[in-house]
Amino acid sequence: MPGERYRGVVKDAVIVLEEEARLPEGMPVWVIPQVEPGGEPNWETDPFLRVDDLLPPVPDGLPKDLAERFEEYLYGDAWRRWREESS
Numbered sequence: 001m002p003g004e005r006y007r008g009v010v011k012d013a014v015i016v017l018e019e020e021a022r023l024p025e026g027m028p029v030w031v032i033p034q035v036e037p038g039g040e041p042n043w044e045t046d047p048f049l050r051v052d053d054l055l056p057p058v059p060d061g062l063p064k065d066l067a068e069r070f071e072e073y074l075y076g077d078a079w080r081r082w083r084e085e086s087s
Helices: 070-075 078-086
Strands: 008-011 014-017
Touching: 070 078
Parallel strands: none
Antiparallel strands: 008 014
16 A cells, blocks of 8 residues: 555545545545646746846946856956956
8 A cells, every 4th residue: 555656636625536545544645736737837927937027137338248258257367358358
């Protein structure tokens, strides 16, 4: 019995098993909802898909390659070279 899986559906807040299951009365069980993947996410209402709205605005005048070369700007001398080129 431990480790076995049984399929079922919820009807009127009661889980009804689709297969014959011989479980003792009062036995504790775990219920893990099975969600079928599919459909398009709702970008307007799902807050986890709207994370960009929480970001602060990006200041103007930053180097266009900052994301690609961030370590060079952070640890190297890319800032100095960029300032010389942009002035």
